[in-house]
Amino acid sequence: MQGKKPRTASSELEFVAGNGLLNRRALLGSSIALAGAAATGIGATSVAAEPVKDGPWSLAPGAVTPELQAPSRFEKDVVRALSNPTGVPRTQHARTPHQMLNGTITPNSLHFTILHTGIPDIDPAQHRLVIHGLVRQPLEFTLDKLARYPMVTRNHFVECGGNSGPLFNKEPVQGTLQQLHGLCSSAEWTGVLLSTLLEEAGVDPQAKWIITEGADSSALTRSTPLKKALDDAMIALYQNGERLMPGNGYPMRLLLPGWEGNMNTKFLRRIKLVDQPAMTYYEARNYSPLLPDGKAYKFYFINEVKSFISFPSFGYRLEEAGYYEISGIAFSGTGRIAKVMVSADGGKSWAEAALQAPVHPKAFTRFRMPWRWNGQPVVLQSRAWDEAGNAQPLRADFVAVRGETKESVPRNPFPNNHYNSLTSWGIDGKGEIKHVYA
Amino acid sequence: MQGKKPRTASSELEFVAGNGLLNRRALLGSSIALAGAAATGIGATSVAAEPVKDGPWSLAPGAVTPELQAPSRFEKDVVRALSNPTGVPRTQHARTPHQMLNGTITPNSLHFTILHTGIPDIDPAQHRLVIHGLVRQPLEFTLDKLARYPMVTRNHFVECGGNSGPLFNKEPVQGTLQQLHGLCSSAEWTGVLLSTLLEEAGVDPQAKWIITEGADSSALTRSTPLKKALDDAMIALYQNGERLMPGNGYPMRLLLPGWEGNMNTKFLRRIKLVDQPAMTYYEARNYSPLLPDGKAYKFYFINEVKSFISFPSFGYRLEEAGYYEISGIAFSGTGRIAKVMVSADGGKSWAEAALQAPVHPKAFTRFRMPWRWNGQPVVLQSRAWDEAGNAQPLRADFVAVRGETKESVPRNPFPNNHYNSLTSWGIDGKGEIKHVYA
Numbered sequence: 106m107q108g109k110k111p112r113t114a115s116s117e118l119e120f121v122a123g124n125g126l127l128n129r130r131a132l133l134g135s136s137i138a139l140a141g142a143a144a145t146g147i148g149a150t151s152v153a154a155e156p157v158k159d160g161p162w163s164l165a166p167g168a169v170t171p172e173l174q175a176p177s178r179f180e181k182d183v184v185r186a187l188s189n190p191t192g193v194p195r196t197q198h199a200r201t202p203h204q205m206l207n208g209t210i211t212p213n214s215l216h217f218t219i220l221h222t223g224i225p226d227i228d229p230a231q232h233r234l235v236i237h238g239l240v241r242q243p244l245e246f247t248l249d250k251l252a253r254y255p256m257v258t259r260n261h262f263v264e265c266g267g268n269s270g271p272l273f274n275k276e277p278v279q280g281t282l283q284q285l286h287g288l289c290s291s292a293e294w295t296g297v298l299l300s301t302l303l304e305e306a307g308v309d310p311q312a313k314w315i316i317t318e319g320a321d322s323s324a325l326t327r328s329t330p331l332k333k334a335l336d337d338a339m340i341a342l343y344q345n346g347e348r349l350m351p352g353n354g355y356p357m358r359l360l361l362p363g364w365e366g367n368m369n370t371k372f373l374r375r376i377k378l379v380d381q382p383a384m385t386y387y388e389a390r391n392y393s394p395l396l397p398d399g400k401a402y403k404f405y406f407i408n409e410v411k412s413f414i415s416f417p418s419f420g421y422r423l424e425e426a427g428y429y430e431i432s433g434i435a436f437s438g439t440g441r442i443a444k445v446m447v448s449a450d451g452g453k454s455w456a457e458a459a460l461q462a463p464v465h466p467k468a469f470t471r472f473r474m475p476w477r478w479n480g481q482p483v484v485l486q487s488r489a490w491d492e493a494g495n496a497q498p499l500r501a502d503f504v505a506v507r508g509e510t511k512e513s514v515p516r517n518p519f520p521n522n523h524y525n526s527l528t529s530w531g532i533d534g535k536g537e538i539k540h541v542y543a
Numbered sequence: 544m545q546g547k548k549p550r551t552a553s554s555e556l557e558f559v560a561g562n563g564l565l566n567r568r569a570l571l572g573s574s575i576a577l578a579g580a581a582a583t584g585i586g587a588t589s590v591a592a593e594p595v596k597d598g599p600w601s602l603a604p605g606a607v608t609p610e611l612q613a614p615s616r617f618e619k620d621v622v623r624a625l626s627n628p629t630g631v632p633r634t635q636h637a638r639t640p641h642q643m644l645n646g647t648i649t650p651n652s653l654h655f656t657i658l659h660t661g662i663p664d665i666d667p668a669q670h671r672l673v674i675h676g677l678v679r680q681p682l683e684f685t686l687d688k689l690a691r692y693p694m695v696t697r698n699h700f701v702e703c704g705g706n707s708g709p710l711f712n713k714e715p716v717q718g719t720l721q722q723l724h725g726l727c728s729s730a731e732w733t734g735v736l737l738s739t740l741l742e743e744a745g746v747d748p749q750a751k752w753i754i755t756e757g758a759d760s761s762a763l764t765r766s767t768p769l770k771k772a773l774d775d776a777m778i779a780l781y782q783n784g785e786r787l788m789p790g791n792g793y794p795m796r797l798l799l800p801g802w803e804g805n806m807n808t809k810f811l812r813r814i815k816l817v818d819q820p821a822m823t824y825y826e827a828r829n830y831s832p833l834l835p836d837g838k839a840y841k842f843y844f845i846n847e848v849k850s851f852i853s854f855p856s857f858g859y860r861l862e863e864a865g866y867y868e869i870s871g872i873a874f875s876g877t878g879r880i881a882k883v884m885v886s887a888d889g890g891k892s893w894a895e896a897a898l899q900a901p902v903h904p905k906a907f908t909r910f911r912m913p914w915r916w917n918g919q920p921v922v923l924q925s926r927a928w929d930e931a932g933n934a935q936p937l938r939a940d941f942v943a944v945r946g947e948t949k950e951s952v953p954r955n956p957f958p959n960n961h962y963n964s965l966t967s968w969g970i971d972g973k974g975e976i977k978h979v980y981a
Contacts, residue, residue, distance in 0.1 A: 131693065132693040132695075147688050147691045147692065157671075157673055157756070157812055157813045158671070159758075160663075160665065160666065160669055160670065160758060162663035162664050162665050162666075162758065162759070162760070162810075163663065163758050163759065163760055163762065164760060165760055166630075166632065166660045166661040166760055167658065167660060167661030167662040167663040167664060167759060167760065168630075168661050168662040168664065168789075169627075169628070169629065169630030169635065169661060169662075170623075170625055170627070170628075170630070170635040170636075170637045170656060170658055170661075170662065170790060171623075171637075172622035172623050172625060172637070173613075173622055173623065173652040173653070174623075174637070174651065174652055174653075174654065174656065174788045174789065174790050174791075175611075175652065175788075176785065176786060176788065176789070176793075177664075177665070177667075177786070177788075177789045177793045177794075178664070179665075179666060179667050179668075179794075180785070180786050183785060183786065184610035184611055185608075185609075185610050185611065185612075187608055187610060189607075189608070190607070190608075191607065192604075192606075192607030192608070194604065197607065197608040198608075199608045199609075199610070199612070205785075206781070206784045206785055207694065207696070207733045207780070207781040207784065208696045208731050208732075208733040208781050208783070208784045209696060209731065209784070210648065210731045210783045210784040211784055212650075212651055212783050212784050212785045213612065213650055213652075214611040214612055214613065214651075214652075214785075215611070215612075215784070215785065216612070218608060218612065220605065220608055222604045222605060223604040223605030223606050223607060223608075224605040224606040224607075224608065225600035225601065225605040226600050226605060226606065226615075226616070227598065227600050227615075227617075228598070228600075228617060229615075229617055230617075231598055232598065233595075233596070235595055250585050253585045253865075253866060253867050253868060254585065254866075254868065255569065255570040255868050255911065255913060256645065256868060256870070256911065257570075257899070258645070258646045258647060258899045258909055293646050293647065293648050294646075295645045295646040318595070320597075320598060320600065320601050321600070321601065321605060322600070322601055322602060322603055322604055322605065324601065342645070343644070343645040343646050345646070345648045345650050345783065346644045346645065346646045346647070346648040346649055346650050346653070347614065347618070347621060347643075347644055347650045347652075347653065348614060348615070348618050348621070350612045350613075350614065350615075351606075351612065351614070351615045352608060352612050353612075355614075355615045356615075356617075374595055375595045427691075428691060429691050430691060430692070430693050430694060432694070461695070461696045463901045463903075465901075471696055473693065473694065475693060
């Protein structure tokens with residue numbers, strides 16, 4: 106049967122936008138998908154009848170099972186990128202390698218972290234959480250006591266306000282998704298809703314804000330409106346099924362779904378109810394940068410709707426023309442992703458991507474788009490909408506309001522925050538991929 | 544305000560079944576929950592106004608951020624239990640510690656594994672998958688080619704047919720959930736539907752089964768009806784976002800959602816389409832045990848509906864009377880969990896637990912039940928139903944059909960397979976927890 110002509114000609118493919126975007130029904134595993142695959146030739150090789158060959162790993166017993174399993178040595182490059190690998194006394198960033206992941210969950214080993222004074226080695230038996238201030242009854246919780254309260258499990262992303270900072274640069278920074286957008290991750294979190302604890306403490310009607318403080322040596326402190334605290338804020342104890350990672354706030358952290366990562370106080374030891382914000386360093390200076398019009402942000406909390414394509418992306422090379430699946434991540438601090446549009450011609454035409462169900466609110470949503478690359482230059486982009494109708498702004502519109510920097514390698518990599526415009530990948534005729542603005 | 548009498552008396556709690564089970568609306572974070580908490584006294588301590596104390600970790604910089612983060616040293620006991628830690632030449636089991644986890648995902652480091660000849664060290668660049676036999680066009684796939692096909696992301700459990708084997712014992716084995724039920728786990732898997740590849744290969748109408756073979760040195764081989772292969776079978780490439788763990792089948796495995804773990808061929812290198820099953824060791828002998836009536840199982844593939852309570856469970860001790868959240872896991876190879884009932888009086892009365900949404904088909908579903916323990920002896924049980932109407936059988940009914948063994952420590956720990964009756968925890972007046980039959 107080998108060598109038989111594929112039964113479906115590529116002319117039967119249903120193109121829905123420029124440069125080879127295919128109808129997303131091609132993802133359903135129907136014959137349409139096969140048309141895409143067979144006709145464009147991913148190139149699964151035709152073989153003889155009994156072709157299986159033993160590798161050396163098939164010829165001798167393998168390794169002993171460990172208590173905690175870890176990735177294959179062939180995945181050694183799938184690690185977080187560190188900004189400060191020797192731990193000199195300044196902030197340490199660890200970025201998630203989105204370009205090498207798939208699905209919607211960030212594994213705990215690869216969840217991004219930012220630590221300002223290193224990772225504290227907290228004894229959970231000694232740690233306490235105190236709720237006080239404008240409450241009827243100040244309360245102190247041990248971890249064991251807290252774990253007796255009703256819990257919830259929810260998928261949510263966390264994103265640093267400075268994530269995607271390189272995209273403020275006037276010239277496109279050539280970097281992987283990890284370098285450009287690695288300061289966001291998504292996990293299944295389990296913990297106690299803060300509203301449950303505040304109700305037991307009894308909120309004084311004068312209380313309008315909470316001030317949360319971590320037990321790390323920087324005692325990182327942020328202010329959050331009480332309304333958010335009573336909405337979906339969680340004291341998270343588990344991350345993807347196990348106790349929090351040390352860098353993610355072990356043994357307990359505040360989770361403010363969809364709000365600036367820095368506010369999601371790790372190593373949480375104190376929640377004080379007050380009538381006004383504390384105006385701490387991170388809210389009065391670091392996350393209040395000047396805008397082009399000379400004004401500054403004040404309490405810009407939400408991580409607005411964003412998306413990026415993880416494959417193909419910078420660092421990959423397309424070896425040949427043919428069928429590929431474009432895939433990426435979308436998320437919004439407002440709620441669920443409603444729609445992701447993909448363009449292969451730099452925004453001239455768009456087609457709607459398939460969204461992986463179930464779509465969780467304020468969580469990574471995987472989108473997929475079938476594509477037949479004809480070997481010619483293309484520019485790939487994604488643009489997301491959330492259920493509230495918010496759209497990712499186009500770059501020109503975004504820059505007009507938010508500004509950009511001239512340095513190709515800026516001294517301050519985060520001249521601004523909360524970038525949420527598009528990411529564009531330019532692919533040339535050789536399959537080389539560059540970060541471009543389009 | 545300290546020392547004030549709790550505003551809600553325990554007499555206002557809404558009990559819905561014997562021995563303190565509360566209405567599950569108490570989990571909604573409303574004042575009902577607080578009634579449960581405050582009135583029964585979890586015992587969050589009332590404290591003075593500025594009570595936060597520094598631990599030693601608050602007084603000096605912490606540790607340097609690693610490329611791959613790992614759990615705190617205080618979680619050193621949260622590991623898989625190994626049946627063969629030195630790797631002598633026989634099967635190696637690694638069991639998931641469900642009693643220490645929460646949520647619905649099993650972290651990759653803790654996913655159960657069973658290896659018959661150790662973990663092969665497979666070079667993904669050299670690995671090939673071949674589809675041949677009764678097909679129009681035999682095909683060979685590299686990992687890179689396979690990754691270009693349309694992918695799906697789905698939450699599914701995998702369970703060994705021998706999981707829960709100790710519960711066939713005539714006397715209840717005193718063990719943790721890890722020891723009793725540790726051979727099942729649940730993850731978010733991403734990969735290519737097998738139907739997509741079979742459609743490209745072209746299925747001969749004579750084909751009725753597939754035979755799948757692994758590249759490990761035992762070349763583990765199983766037969767699966769073609770109907771399942773064309774339904775929801777997946778060639779999984781990613782597990783909770785990253786490439787498969789070596790012990791879970793790196794670089795690719797067959798996933799047969801809801802079917803006996805051993806059939807989910809790891810290190811998958813060959814799929815042969817045939818007209819009858821191969822009657823391999825694992826289907827003709829190991830998973831075809833004799834039943835009390837002298838007949839044997841033949842092709843008992845599905846993991847039937849099951850549930851167990853993870854907290855409280857063996858290994859914990861309840862320190863005091865008061866409010867607790869009963870929590871556990873339910874799953875069914877048939878589809879979604881429809882209902883979980885919980886009893887605190889050994890099955891005399893039952894109340895419906897809250898299910899964590901979204902409920903994925905053929906995946907772990909977390910259930911929760913608010914409970915006020917009065918300090919008296921109780922017997923906790925859970926019983927699950929799936930969307931097809933299947934219920935976990937009661938123990939007497941199950942044993943009548945499936946038999947039990949007399950040995951308290953049987954030489955063969957798996958005299959039978961596919962145990963899916965109830966698990967019961969007896970708690971005495973001191974809060975000590977034992978595995979009991981009830």
